[in-house]
Amino acid sequence: MEQSKGRFGIHGGQYIPETLMNAVIELEEAYNHYKNDPEFNAELTKLFNDYAGRPSNLYYAAKMTEDLGGCKIYLKREDLNHTGSHKINNVLGQALLAKKMGKTRLIAETGAGQHGVATATAAALMGMECKVFMGKVDTERQALNVYRMKLLGASVMPVTSGTATLKDAVSEAMREWTTRIDDTHYCLGSVMGPHPFPTIVRDFQAVISKESKRQVMEAEGKLPDYVLACCGGGSNAIGSFYHYIEDEGVHLIGCEAAGRGIDTFETAATINTGSVGIFHGMKSYFCQNEYGQIAPVYSISAGLDYPGIGPEHAMLHDMGRAEYVAVTDDEAVNAFEYLSKIEGIIPAIESAHAVAYAMKLAPTLPKDKVMVITISGRGDKDCAAIARYRGEDINE
Amino acid sequence: MSDISKAFANGKAFIPFITCGDPDLETTEECIVKMQEAGASMVELGIPFSDPTAEGPVIMEASIRALEAGCTTDKVFDMAARLRSEKGVTIPMVVMTYANVVFSYGIDRFCKRAAECGISGFILPDVPFEEKEEFASVMRGYSLDFVSLIAPTSEDRIAKIASSAEGFIYVVSSLGVTGVRSKINTDIEGLTSQVRSSSNVPCAIGFGISTPEQAKNMSGHADGVIVGSAIVKLIARHGKDAPSYVFEYVKSMVDAIS
Numbered sequence: 001m002e003q004s005k006g007r008f009g010i011h012g013g014q015y016i017p018e019t020l021m022n023a024v025i026e027l028e029e030a031y032n033h034y035k036n037d038p039e040f041n042a043e044l045t046k047l048f049n050d051y052a053g054r055p056s057n058l059y060y061a062a063k064m065t066e067d068l069g070g071c072k073i074y075l076k077r078e079d080l081n082h083t084g085s086h087k088i089n090n091v092l093g094q095a096l097l098a099k100k101m102g103k104t105r106l107i108a109e110t111g112a113g114q115h116g117v118a119t120a121t122a123a124a125l126m127g128m129e130c131k132v133f134m135g136k137v138d139t140e141r142q143a144l145n146v147y148r149m150k151l152l153g154a155s156v157m158p159v160t161s162g163t164a165t166l167k168d169a170v171s172e173a174m175r176e177w178t179t180r181i182d183d184t185h186y187c188l189g190s191v192m193g194p195h196p197f198p199t200i201v202r203d204f205q206a207v208i209s210k211e212s213k214r215q216v217m218e219a220e221g222k223l224p225d226y227v228l229a230c231c232g233g234g235s236n237a238i239g240s241f242y243h244y245i246e247d248e249g250v251h252l253i254g255c256e257a258a259g260r261g262i263d264t265f266e267t268a269a270t271i272n273t274g275s276v277g278i279f280h281g282m283k284s285y286f287c288q289n290e291y292g293q294i295a296p297v298y299s300i301s302a303g304l305d306y307p308g309i310g311p312e313h314a315m316l317h318d319m320g321r322a323e324y325v326a327v328t329d330d331e332a333v334n335a336f337e338y339l340s341k342i343e344g345i346i347p348a349i350e351s352a353h354a355v356a357y358a359m360k361l362a363p364t365l366p367k368d369k370v371m372v373i374t375i376s377g378r379g380d381k382d383c384a385a386i387a388r389y390r391g392e393d394i395n396e
Numbered sequence: 397m398s399d400i401s402k403a404f405a406n407g408k409a410f411i412p413f414i415t416c417g418d419p420d421l422e423t424t425e426e427c428i429v430k431m432q433e434a435g436a437s438m439v440e441l442g443i444p445f446s447d448p449t450a451e452g453p454v455i456m457e458a459s460i461r462a463l464e465a466g467c468t469t470d471k472v473f474d475m476a477a478r479l480r481s482e483k484g485v486t487i488p489m490v491v492m493t494y495a496n497v498v499f500s501y502g503i504d505r506f507c508k509r510a511a512e513c514g515i516s517g518f519i520l521p522d523v524p525f526e527e528k529e530e531f532a533s534v535m536r537g538y539s540l541d542f543v544s545l546i547a548p549t550s551e552d553r554i555a556k557i558a559s560s561a562e563g564f565i566y567v568v569s570s571l572g573v574t575g576v577r578s579k580i581n582t583d584i585e586g587l588t589s590q591v592r593s594s595s596n597v598p599c600a601i602g603f604g605i606s607t608p609e610q611a612k613n614m615s616g617h618a619d620g621v622i623v624g625s626a627i628v629k630l631i632a633r634h635g636k637d638a639p640s641y642v643f644e645y646v647k648s649m650v651d652a653i654s
Contacts, residue, residue, distance in 0.1 A: 004526045004527050005526065013526075013527055014524060014526050014527060015495050015522045015523060015524075015527055016522055016524060017449070017450045017521050017522060017524070017545070017547070018521075018524050018525070018544075018545045018546065018547045018549075018550060018553075018557075018568065019547040019548070019549050019568060019571060019572075020549075021524050021525070021526070021547075021549075021550070021553065022549050022550070022551060022552075022553065023549070161453070161456060162446070162447060162460075167447065168447075171447055171449045174449050175449060175450075175452075175572070175573050178450070178571060178572050178573060179571050179572035179573070180571070181549060181571070275500075277496045277499060277500055278494075278495040278496045278499050278522070279447065279496050280449070281522075283499075286496075288496070288500060290500070291468050291469050291497065291500060291501065292445070292494075292496040292497045292498075292499065292500025292501065293445065293446040293463060293497075294446045294447050294496075
């Protein structure tokens with residue numbers, strides 16, 4: 001049987017209501033046109049450089065390297081971008097594309113709030129209306145980001161259906177899109193959903209590995225041996241991996257959120273605990289029961305608290321090209337504190353999952369090996385939650 | 397090909413939807429018997445899915461209640477089999493659910509079991525034309541129909557969807573998700589005439605219809621009318637006592653379109 005469009009191995013595709021089909025076809029056609037348009041690319045590069053502060057630094061973490069006693073560790077500092085995470089890369093690309101398509105309104109889902117803040121920012125910059133869907137539970141644990149979005153002129157819709165977290169925010173944004181496709185672009189925040197989103201988001205995030213490859217070559221005269229990134233839906237991970245996929249000597253490691261452990265029900269580690277299914281427009285791995293009911297997932301990190309993973313990651317896993325490991329809440333919180341103390345860098349709790357795995361892996365590797373960890377975002381937003389995790393109640 | 401055409405053989409078809417297992421499968425079973433008694437031409441059995449992205453709040457909440465009450469795919473199949481073998485239900489039954497419910501069960505296993513239970517076809521709102529063959533190619537082997545949906549935004553896609561349609565064509569009346577609407581703004585007449593120019597398969601209109609007046613209006617442009625949320629709402633209100641209310645409601649709708 002012939003496979004439909006937007007496939008990554010058996011994964012991907014376009015499993016969406018008929019009402020949305022012409023909208024995604026219009027998006028695909030526009031993207032195929034503009035991605036090769038020199039003017040579009042020049043505008044986007046200018047936004048990346050002048051507005052978002054790219055290229056982001058590749059920082060040699062000397063103290064961490066010395067402390068762990070193994071390979072050399074570099075941090076790809078996406079936390080230094082405007083709005084504080086890698087999410088701005090994708091959002092500037094999609095907002096510019098939406099504007100070229102004549103759309104006047106952006107909608108988005110958000111988990112931790114980073115993608116919502118980035119979308120609200122791009123909407124403010126480009127004079128577009130913006131509405132962000134966010135699980136009610138997440139609006140409570142990320143209250144500061146809710147305020148930031150409102151400050152930027154966006155409206156925030158708390159989502160109470162289902163588990164009231166990221167997956168429900170995605171469902172609600174999809175429902176909203178079916179009611180209003182004429183003037184609205186759904187600015188999806190991760191490498192997931194129906195084709196062409198996994199490809200579009202990956203292309204805009206690929207700037208991470210495009211830069212890091214050049215930066216590592218300049219610093220070390222060779223490619224890195226390991227690239228680590230945290231992985232929920234997987235946008236910073238695919239961005240961090242993309243330009244190394246052809247370089248087979250580079251180990252690519254995605255760090256999933258194990259929550260309280262992959263042997264518990266309170267986990268969000270999709271590759272480690274899930275199975276192949278169809279949800280949110282794509283075929284991929286999902287946390288689900290034997291009847292295909294999507295499982296409620298859990299992680300301390302709102303940004304990784306999602307029951308699926310992007311289809312390209314699912315393919316990289318099937319091929320054995322990338323490895324996906326599980327990191328618990330406890331390990332991530334330790335890493336959050338560790339990086340803060342040893343390098344003076346407070347990582348997002350999402351990114352701390354990658355730091356945590358590096359803390360296990362780096363000491364086992366020889367000193368001449370080179371590791372790059374993507375710090376996908378900054379951790380200011382998480383301070384109150386981590387304090388609570390440690391039993392300390394602070395006012396934000 | 398299935399026996400779906402039977403539903404459209406005697407005038408306009410009234411097609412009720414029910415979320416199976418809300419509040420429990422015994423009530424669902426009794427409601428379906430009453431639907432046939434009241435003159436329904438075909439029934440849509442909704443197998444609940446945890447995250448029904450094409451549904452509005454009414455069916456979404458009913459799905460969650462059904463799952464919490466322990467409804468599963470296997471139990472819905474068992475109920476369908478009982479309706480056929482013990483309860484004298486002879487009108488066609490189609491399953492409405494989401495791609496993952498079918499895929500995770502195993503597409504072939506799902507189709508085989510559905511056919512054994514007397515199901516005639518499937519409506520999968522998250523499987524558009526482009527992804528249809530993965531499911532439809534297996535269904536054909538069991539004489540099950542893959543029901544295609546056409547939306548107000550389908551435009552240039554109508555001809556290709558309609559010309560390969562099986563069973564009946566589900567014409568979505570409005571943008572957005574399922575749910576009761578006070579007013580339907582789409583040019584339904586234009587939509588159904590485009591469908592008819594590409595296909596002889598019967599078409600039924602759904603999404604947003606709740607009152608006998610709306611049903612009567614819509615039936616003027618199509619071969620049948622589908623109602624979901626209004627029935628699911630009735631069942632939510634009356635719980636185990638719902639079957640008699642469902643009977644009255646279905647009868648009022650059947651009378652309005654005949």
